[in-house]
Amino acid sequence: MILTFASIFLQFILATLLVLFLIVAGKAAISIVSRICGFAFGGIGDVIRMLAGAIAAVAMVPLILISVMFGRWDRVDYYAIGLRRGGRRLGRAAHSLCVRRPQRLLFLDGVQPGLVHEVPHVPDEGPTDMPSSKKAAGGTPSRGGVSFPGYEVVGTLPPGGSGAxxxxxxxxxxxRASLAGAPPQVVIKSFDLVGGSSLPQIVRESRSLDAARSLGLVLDHRLDERSFWYAMPYHAGDHLGEVVRRAHQGGVDHDGLRGTALRDVLGFEIDLLETLDRYHGQGLWHKDVKPENIIVHDGVAHLVDFGLVTSLRSAMTLTTHGTEYFRDPEMVRMAMQGVKVHEVDGARFDVYGAGAVLYYMLENTFPGHGGLSRFGRPSPEALRWIVRRAMADYDRRYTTAAEMLGDLRFVAAQSDPWAVTPASLPSVAGGVDAESEDAIVDSVASVSSRTPRLRGRRPVATQSRPRLSVVNWWTGAYREDAGRGISTDLRSVISSAPVRETEGPGTASIGAGLFLLMVFTAAVVAFFVAQAWRYDSESLASVDLPATSLTWSWDANAWQLEDAGIGGLHGSTMPTPPPPGDLRGVISLNDHESLDPTEVDQFLDRIEESVVSVGWEPAGGEGLLGGISFQIEAIILAMLYKDGGRSGGPVTQRMIGQLEEKGVGALILVEEDGERDLSATLIRIDGETLFEWRQPAPLD
Amino acid sequence: MNPMTTTFVARLRDRDDTAWFELWTVFGPVIRNQLFRWGRGSVGAATVEDLTQDTLTALSKSIDRFDPTRGARFSTWLLAIAKHVLGDEMDRRHAIKRGRGRRPASLDEAYMGVSYGVTPDEVYERAIFQAKIYAAIRAAQKDSEFLHFEVYRMRVFEGRAGKEVATQLGMSEPTVSRHLRRVRDCIRSHVEDVVTLYSFTDEESAEVDSAGLAGGDDLFDEAICDIYVAHSRVVEDDERRLAER
Incomplete structure (x- = not known):
C-alpha cells in the first residue's frame, strides 16, 4: 500500500519535472529563434540604416564643397549638420550591427551596459525634443518632451511675459560640480524658435549674459541655431507679494507691520538693495523690480527674472518694459521721447522700483499715485521718508541703491525703528563715520532671527560703475576701459559657452592650410558671382509662395487708439541703423497677425526713412512698404499662419531661402512682444542681428 | 480761449505724445469713474478701460474740428465724448442682443455749443476740477526740492504740527514755515497755470475762487488738502478696479 502510494507520488514528481523541462526548453527554443530572427532582420535593418546614413553623409560632401566655393557659409553650416547627422546614423547602425546584435545573439546582453558606458558621451547642443517615454540625453528622464544635457527636468514653473x-x-x-556653488537644483529658461520663441527675444535675453554670469545670476547657458537656454539658481519659496500678504494677515487689520514682521520686511528690502547694488556695480539694470520677482527662501529675499536686464550703457532706446506701479512714470515719458538708455541713469529707475516694493510691503498694496501715494497703515516715519525719497522725481531721488541701502541699514540697526526720525538718516544727516557703520552692520546682523546670514558680514563696498567703451555699435560689444573686456556680442556669447564644447560645424574643423587657400579662392570667386547676381530683375511678387487669404481680426480699441497717435509714434527720433555694407537689399516682414496695420505702417515708414538714409535699397526697388513688399508682408503673414505662427517654422525657412535667392540681403522683422511694444529687428539673411528699433506700446 | 489752452489744444492736434499722455494721466481716472457711474454696474472694469481709451480716441478725432468760439466748457467737452462712447457701446450691445449688426454712431458735435443738452452733474464737475488741482500738486512736487515738499506734505496733507515736523526733519520751526511758504507759492502758481490750461471758458477759470483757493494761506492749504484727499480716493478706487480686472 505504502509502495503503491510512493510510486504514484514519484510518477507525479517526474511528470511535473517533465512538464517544467518542456516549458523551459520551449522558452529557450523560442528565445534562440527570436534572437536569430532579431539578428537577421535587425541586421538587415542596420545595414539599410548604415547605407542611408552613408549616402546622406556622402551627398552632403559635394554640397558643402559647392557652398564653400560660392561663399555660402550659412549653407555650409546647414550641410555640415546634415553630414554630422548622417555620420551619427551610420555609426549607430554599425555599432548595433557589429556589437549589440552579436552580443544579444550570444546571450551576452549583460555586457552591453558596460560597453555603452565606455562610449564617450557626446553632449547635444540644446534642448532635445523627444517622446516623454524615452530617456533624455545622458540617461535622464525628460519632461514634457524637453531635455537639457546634464540636467534632469523635475518640474515646471509658470511662464513669464517673455514667452520662454x-x-x-x-x-x-x-x-553640478562645474556650476558655481554646486546647486542641487536650477531654473532653466528656454527659448525655442520652433516652439514659438523669436530671434529678437533670444537676442534680447542673451545680450547681458556675460555680465549676468559674472554676477552668478546665470550658471550655464547654451545657444544654437534654433534654441537658447540658460540655467539660473533656483530658489524654492513664495514670492514677496505672498509673504507680505501673510505678514499683514498675521497682525491686526490695518495696523501695519510691527515687531518681527517689520524687521523681516526691512531685511528683505536690504537684500533687494544689496542685489541691485551689485547689478549696478556691474553696469547692469534689472528693470523689473516688483514683489513677484522677489523670492523669499530661507528668510532671504532673492531677486529673480533676468528677462529685462539691460546694460546701463546700452545704445538702445528706452522701452516701457516693466510693471505698472513699480515702474517710474518718468521712464515712460522718456521712452516716448525716444531717449537712449545710456543718456539716463537706469539705476535710478531700479531705485524707484525698490521704493515701490518697500511701500508695497508696508501698505500691502501697490503705490497707485507714485510719489504722492498716501500711507494708510501705521509705519515708521523714517521708512516712509525712505519710500518717498526713492520714489521722488528722477533728479531728486536717491542717486544710488547704496545710498538708499545706507538709510535702511541705519533704521534696521536701531532697537526701535519707530523712534528713528528722517533727520537722523545718513542721507539726511550727512552720512555716518566708519565706526558707526560697523556698529550698524553688526546690529543689523543680530537684530532679527531671520538675518543670520548678515552676521559678521561687512558692508558691501559699492563698486564704482565701470567705464565702458562701445567697440562695435552694430553688435553692442563693449569693453571696460580698465582693460577687462565684457563682450555682449552674441558670437562671443557662443564662444564663451561652458566646459562642454560644441562641435564646430563646417569650416571650424578645417585647419589645413591648403584647404584654407582653396576657401579663400572660392570666396573671391563667390564675391564676383554674387556681384553679377545681385540685381535680380525678377519681381519679388513672383516668388513661388502659396497664395492664401488671411482674415484680419484687429483689436478695435487698440486700432483707434493708435490711429489717434497716442501710441508714441510721433515726436521721437528714429535711431540710425548701420549702413548696408555688402548686403544692400532689405525687405520688411510683419511677424504677428494681431498687429495694428496702421501702427505697423507708420512704424515701418519711419524705419524705411532711416534705412534708406544710410544706403539700404528696398528690395524690389519700389519702396519698402509700397507695392511689392507690402504684398510680401501679407504673404509672410499667411505663411506664418500656415506655419503655426512660428517665425522659425520650416515653411518660413523655405521662404527665407527663396528671398535670399532673389538678392534680398537682410530682413526687417517686425514683432510684438508681451506688452504690445513693437520692435523691429534688422537681420541678415544668415541670422545675424544688425540693429533693433523699438516702439513703446500705447498707454492703456 | 486763453493762449495756454490754445497751445495745449494745438499740441493735441499735432499728436504730441506728451500732451496726450498728460491728458490721459490727469483725466483718465475721472472719465473711468464717470463711466462706472453711468454704467451702474452693468459695465465691467475691463470695458470701462476700453471705453476710456475709446473716449480719448474720439477726443483725438474731435480735436481737429473743435471750435473754441462756440463756448463749450472743457469738462463738457470731455463728458460729451465719454457719453457718446458709452452710448455707442450700449447700442452695440443691444444690437447684438437683437442679432443685428450696427453701424457706429457719428459723434454729435453739438456739444461745442453752450446750449448742448449734456449737463454734467455736480460730482463730475467737482471731480474734473479736483483732477486739475491734483495735477497742479504733482507739478509743484516736481518743481520743489524734495525736503521742501516733504515739509508741506507733513504739515498740510498729514496735518502735523509745525514743531513735530521740525523735530522729525531736524530743522527749526521758522525753517519749516519758510519751506511751507515756498511750496505753497509753487502750488498757487501751478494751480493758476493748470486751471488756465484745462479751461475753455472764463466760468471754468473762476472755479478756483469758489473752491477757496483764492483765499488766505490757511484757507488755501485746507482746500488743497481736501482736494488731495478726495482725488486720492478717486484714483485709489480707480486703480483698485483696474488691478482687480
Missing amino acids: RLYIASPDERT
Whole structure:
C-alpha cells in the first residue's frame, strides 16, 4: 500500500519535472529563434540604416564643397549638420550591427551596459525634443518632451511675459560640480524658435549674459541655431507679494507691520538693495523690480527674472518694459521721447522700483499715485521718508541703491525703528563715520532671527560703475576701459559657452592650410558671382509662395487708439541703423497677425526713412512698404499662419531661402512682444542681428 | 480761449505724445469713474478701460474740428465724448442682443455749443476740477526740492504740527514755515497755470475762487488738502478696479 502510494507520488514528481523541462526548453527554443530572427532582420535593418546614413553623409560632401566655393557659409553650416547627422546614423547602425546584435545573439546582453558606458558621451547642443517615454540625453528622464544635457527636468514653473518656458532641473553630478556653488537644483529658461520663441527675444535675453554670469545670476547657458537656454539658481519659496500678504494677515487689520514682521520686511528690502547694488556695480539694470520677482527662501529675499536686464550703457532706446506701479512714470515719458538708455541713469529707475516694493510691503498694496501715494497703515516715519525719497522725481531721488541701502541699514540697526526720525538718516544727516557703520552692520546682523546670514558680514563696498567703451555699435560689444573686456556680442556669447564644447560645424574643423587657400579662392570667386547676381530683375511678387487669404481680426480699441497717435509714434527720433555694407537689399516682414496695420505702417515708414538714409535699397526697388513688399508682408503673414505662427517654422525657412535667392540681403522683422511694444529687428539673411528699433506700446 | 489752452489744444492736434499722455494721466481716472457711474454696474472694469481709451480716441478725432468760439466748457467737452462712447457701446450691445449688426454712431458735435443738452452733474464737475488741482500738486512736487515738499506734505496733507515736523526733519520751526511758504507759492502758481490750461471758458477759470483757493494761506492749504484727499480716493478706487480686472 505504502509502495503503491510512493510510486504514484514519484510518477507525479517526474511528470511535473517533465512538464517544467518542456516549458523551459520551449522558452529557450523560442528565445534562440527570436534572437536569430532579431539578428537577421535587425541586421538587415542596420545595414539599410548604415547605407542611408552613408549616402546622406556622402551627398552632403559635394554640397558643402559647392557652398564653400560660392561663399555660402550659412549653407555650409546647414550641410555640415546634415553630414554630422548622417555620420551619427551610420555609426549607430554599425555599432548595433557589429556589437549589440552579436552580443544579444550570444546571450551576452549583460555586457552591453558596460560597453555603452565606455562610449564617450557626446553632449547635444540644446534642448532635445523627444517622446516623454524615452530617456533624455545622458540617461535622464525628460519632461514634457524637453531635455537639457546634464540636467534632469523635475518640474515646471509658470511662464513669464517673455514667452520662454521655465523648468526646474537637477544637474547631474558632473554638471553640478562645474556650476558655481554646486546647486542641487536650477531654473532653466528656454527659448525655442520652433516652439514659438523669436530671434529678437533670444537676442534680447542673451545680450547681458556675460555680465549676468559674472554676477552668478546665470550658471550655464547654451545657444544654437534654433534654441537658447540658460540655467539660473533656483530658489524654492513664495514670492514677496505672498509673504507680505501673510505678514499683514498675521497682525491686526490695518495696523501695519510691527515687531518681527517689520524687521523681516526691512531685511528683505536690504537684500533687494544689496542685489541691485551689485547689478549696478556691474553696469547692469534689472528693470523689473516688483514683489513677484522677489523670492523669499530661507528668510532671504532673492531677486529673480533676468528677462529685462539691460546694460546701463546700452545704445538702445528706452522701452516701457516693466510693471505698472513699480515702474517710474518718468521712464515712460522718456521712452516716448525716444531717449537712449545710456543718456539716463537706469539705476535710478531700479531705485524707484525698490521704493515701490518697500511701500508695497508696508501698505500691502501697490503705490497707485507714485510719489504722492498716501500711507494708510501705521509705519515708521523714517521708512516712509525712505519710500518717498526713492520714489521722488528722477533728479531728486536717491542717486544710488547704496545710498538708499545706507538709510535702511541705519533704521534696521536701531532697537526701535519707530523712534528713528528722517533727520537722523545718513542721507539726511550727512552720512555716518566708519565706526558707526560697523556698529550698524553688526546690529543689523543680530537684530532679527531671520538675518543670520548678515552676521559678521561687512558692508558691501559699492563698486564704482565701470567705464565702458562701445567697440562695435552694430553688435553692442563693449569693453571696460580698465582693460577687462565684457563682450555682449552674441558670437562671443557662443564662444564663451561652458566646459562642454560644441562641435564646430563646417569650416571650424578645417585647419589645413591648403584647404584654407582653396576657401579663400572660392570666396573671391563667390564675391564676383554674387556681384553679377545681385540685381535680380525678377519681381519679388513672383516668388513661388502659396497664395492664401488671411482674415484680419484687429483689436478695435487698440486700432483707434493708435490711429489717434497716442501710441508714441510721433515726436521721437528714429535711431540710425548701420549702413548696408555688402548686403544692400532689405525687405520688411510683419511677424504677428494681431498687429495694428496702421501702427505697423507708420512704424515701418519711419524705419524705411532711416534705412534708406544710410544706403539700404528696398528690395524690389519700389519702396519698402509700397507695392511689392507690402504684398510680401501679407504673404509672410499667411505663411506664418500656415506655419503655426512660428517665425522659425520650416515653411518660413523655405521662404527665407527663396528671398535670399532673389538678392534680398537682410530682413526687417517686425514683432510684438508681451506688452504690445513693437520692435523691429534688422537681420541678415544668415541670422545675424544688425540693429533693433523699438516702439513703446500705447498707454492703456 | 486763453493762449495756454490754445497751445495745449494745438499740441493735441499735432499728436504730441506728451500732451496726450498728460491728458490721459490727469483725466483718465475721472472719465473711468464717470463711466462706472453711468454704467451702474452693468459695465465691467475691463470695458470701462476700453471705453476710456475709446473716449480719448474720439477726443483725438474731435480735436481737429473743435471750435473754441462756440463756448463749450472743457469738462463738457470731455463728458460729451465719454457719453457718446458709452452710448455707442450700449447700442452695440443691444444690437447684438437683437442679432443685428450696427453701424457706429457719428459723434454729435453739438456739444461745442453752450446750449448742448449734456449737463454734467455736480460730482463730475467737482471731480474734473479736483483732477486739475491734483495735477497742479504733482507739478509743484516736481518743481520743489524734495525736503521742501516733504515739509508741506507733513504739515498740510498729514496735518502735523509745525514743531513735530521740525523735530522729525531736524530743522527749526521758522525753517519749516519758510519751506511751507515756498511750496505753497509753487502750488498757487501751478494751480493758476493748470486751471488756465484745462479751461475753455472764463466760468471754468473762476472755479478756483469758489473752491477757496483764492483765499488766505490757511484757507488755501485746507482746500488743497481736501482736494488731495478726495482725488486720492478717486484714483485709489480707480486703480483698485483696474488691478482687480
